[in-house]
Amino acid sequence: MIDFSSPPKYRTQVDLIRLEACLQTSLEKLGYAQDEAVTLKLTDNRTIHKLNKTYRNVDAPTDVLSFENDYLDPESGLHYLGDIVISIEKAQEQAANNGHPLQQEVEMLFVHGVLHLCGYDHAEEDEYAEMSRLQDEILTAMNNPLLGSISPPA
Numbered sequence: 523m524i525d526f527s528s529p530p531k532y533r534t535q536v537d538l539i540r541l542e543a544c545l546q547t548s549l550e551k552l553g554y555a556q557d558e559a560v561t562l563k564l565t566d567n568r569t570i571h572k573l574n575k576t577y578r579n580v581d582a583p584t585d586v587l588s589f590e591n592d593y594l595d596p597e598s599g600l601h602y603l604g605d606i607v608i609s610i611e612k613a614q615e616q617a618a619n620n621g622h623p624l625q626q627e628v629e630m631l632f633v634h635g636v637l638h639l640c641g642y643d644h645a646e647e648d649e650y651a652e653m654s655r656l657q658d659e660i661l662t663a664m665n666n667p668l669l670g671s672i673s674p675p676a
Contacts, residue, residue: 523559523600532564532610536628540664544629547663548636551656559600560639561591562632563607570609585612586631588638606635622668630668633660644672 524542526533541562549558567583574580574587591604608631610624617627637653637660644650650672658669 523557525559525561525602526564527561528564535610535624536564537625540625540629541632544632544660544664545636548633548640548660551660551663552637552640554640555601557600559595559598559602560636561602561605563605564610564628565607567609567611570607570612573607583609583612585609585616586635588635590639603636603639606632606639608632608635626666626668629664629666630657630661630671633657633664634672645675647675650675 524538524545526538545558545560546556549556570585570587571581571583574582574584577587577589578584585608587607589605589607591602593602594600595602608628610628613627613631614624617624620627634657637657642649642653642656644653654670654672657672661668
C-alpha cells in the first residue's frame with residue numbers, strides 16, 4: 523500500500539494505480555509480504571534540495587530520496603518500510619531531456635526508492651550490479667522501458 527502525502531496538483535500528474543502496481547511488483551520480486559507499505563511524497567525541487575542538504579549533505583536538488591522507517595502501524599497492521607520523496611520537477615526535466623513520458627520516469631524513480639528501502643544500494647560495483655538487475659527486472663515486469671537507468675558507482 524502507498525500512503526500518498528502529496529499536494530493534489532502533483533497527484534494528478536501521475537497514475538497512482540500504476541505506482542501501486544509498481545510497489546506490489548517490487549515486493550513480490552523481493553519476497554516481501556503484501557502487507558508492506560511506503561509513504562510517497564511528490565514535491566518540488568526546492569523541498570527536495572533542502573532534504574538532500576540536510577540528510578545527505580549535498581547542496582543540490584535530486585530526483586529521489588528514500589528514508590528507511592521500519593514501522594508497524596498498530597491500527598492497520600501494515601509494516602511501513604519507509605518514505606520515498608520524488609521531485610516531480612526533476613522528474614519532468616529528466617523525462618523531457620530523455621524523450622519519454624513523466625509516468626515512466628516517476629515509476630523508475632519510485633522502484634529505485636523501494637529498492638533502497640529494502641536495503642539495496644549502488645555505491646559499490648557489486649551492489650550496483652545487483653540493484654540495477656533487480657530494478658530492470660521490476661520495470662520490465664511493469665512494461666516500463668527505462669532499463670539501465672542507475673548510474674554506476676563513481
